[in-house]
Amino acid sequence: MSFTTKTTSQRTVVPGSPPIGGRGLLGRSRKGVPPWAVTISVGWLVLLMAGALLLPVLPLPDPSRSDYAAIMAPMFSPGHILGTDEVGRDILARLLSGAQVSLFVGVASIALAVVLGAPMGILAGYFGGWANRFIVAGLDIVLSFPNLVALIALSLFLGPGLWTIVVGIGIIASAPVARVARSATLTFVNRDFVTAARGMGFGHARIIVREILPNVVVPVLAYAIVVIAVAIVAEASLSFLGLGIQPPDASWGSMMGTGRAKLTQAPHIVLLPAFTMALSILAINFLAEHFAKRFDIKESAL
């Protein structure tokens, strides 16, 4: 789980040498993601989103309320279809409540990352020279910190909580987003239509907004989908450590973190959020790969 493993595959070692790393997640095969995988991914995410949004009206127990008559109830218990956790809270309700957190963190942090990172990357790619060198060095500095360590340091600073997670992930993820935006800008900045716009006497602002931006949006958004998955894992990791979502609120990470103590007696407390998270990440990655193929985005071009 790292924002940087993705970007290491995009770096060029020495000018003129081939880029390191793979092509898409599914390799360089001509075929894209199989259609059934796309259907199942969309289905799972829609189900999860519907469950998260409809949680208040679903006939489920309150996710924070303990049922002292049924502590650590196994799966398929009466009244608790997925059982209860170590203090008797309904696991299904908590999974859906955790889904709310994951979806919110995924979308909000990536929105922040794009708003912060894309302009930096476009400016670096468009103007080159010192602006480029300054921004690239800045990005390298941010990317030198392991994500989780940087997030933990930020959480010390901002105090644990939902907004800390969103702001922290947003800031850290803005660095790889800026790299993607910069590389995409570089591939367009010397194209004929940009030269033509310049020849017609348009200013930098107009060229960036009208000529560069529309071309950079697609690769940035395709990359952003991958980062949503990374953000969800980052939130879970922080909450697992107890530095993210605070009790009694539920998060997949905190469910695993607190349930870990009961791993021997009731492994389902840990395994259910683990599987829910893994499936969701897989679904998001499949969709990201599908879009990348669909819009013919090659990592080698980044």
Add this chain to the structure above:
Amino acid sequence: MTYAKVIAMRAVHLVVVLLGVSFLVYLLLDLLPGDTAEVLVASSSNPTPGAVEEIRKELGLDQPFMVRYVQWLGNAITGDLGVSFRTGQPVTEAIGERLPVTIQLLIMAEIISLAIAVPLAVAAARRRDQAFDRVVSVFTFTLQSIPNFVVSLVLIVIFAVTLNWLPAIGFVPLQEDVLGNIRSLLIPSIALASALVPLYMRVLRNEMIRTLQEDYILVARSVGLTQRSVLFRYALKPSLPTLVTVVGINIGTLIGGTLLIELISGLPGIGTLIYSGINNRDYVLVQGLILFIACAYVLANFIVDMIYPLLDPRVRV
């Protein structure tokens, strides 16, 4: 550009990044609410009035920020990262104690992942886009989607709780019991490898496919060399430098990235040290550790950049 000039440019960049990293680390911890002097006084048994001012002066906290930063940086360069104010142990010494565990974990994880990824990649590249390649692709794609700490929890449930083959938690030092040591690191290193296998496999497969399209492979085939010889001697060897660079970069990334795995398996490595430092609000320790981890990453990248052209004659400049 000559190789020397490339090195010089990268070295300048390296120094800039390292300075930026150190400044950010110092700034962040300096901005934290509550300063070291107050924490020290609050934790001492009989705080005297004016003790805060005294300690502040003693630690040089009354100096301006830039003066303190330059002093701290000068000490850090000579290997003095300060003293943990919880345990009184020098931070460098604490890192030295914990680092071997993390390094051993990383080495085991790298061995396991290469042992799985290299044969898979060679086989998949040979049968490019055929059923085997597709199945391996989907398998590695799925594996990549599962966070490694989730993998470690699932492995503990299967191999420690249910089958009782391996210990769930705890660390046995190498000097005490070699077999016990390897057993105690097996689950965490497999969990770490689960994230590395897909990456290595993908990189090597794509590189192999590229190499297999070279003319000399066609020549090797046409003079009647066996499939095995073509694959391993003529295709795998020139494909390895790329893999080596990715492995190198990942070692840099993983030094701090093992935090959750170490914590789950109860290993006394760098990851658990930073976690306890944060829980104890031992800022000097945390500061030194973050600096160490970030520098390790930057240096690993630099070294990899430097040796890549030496490994692969095709990009020698």
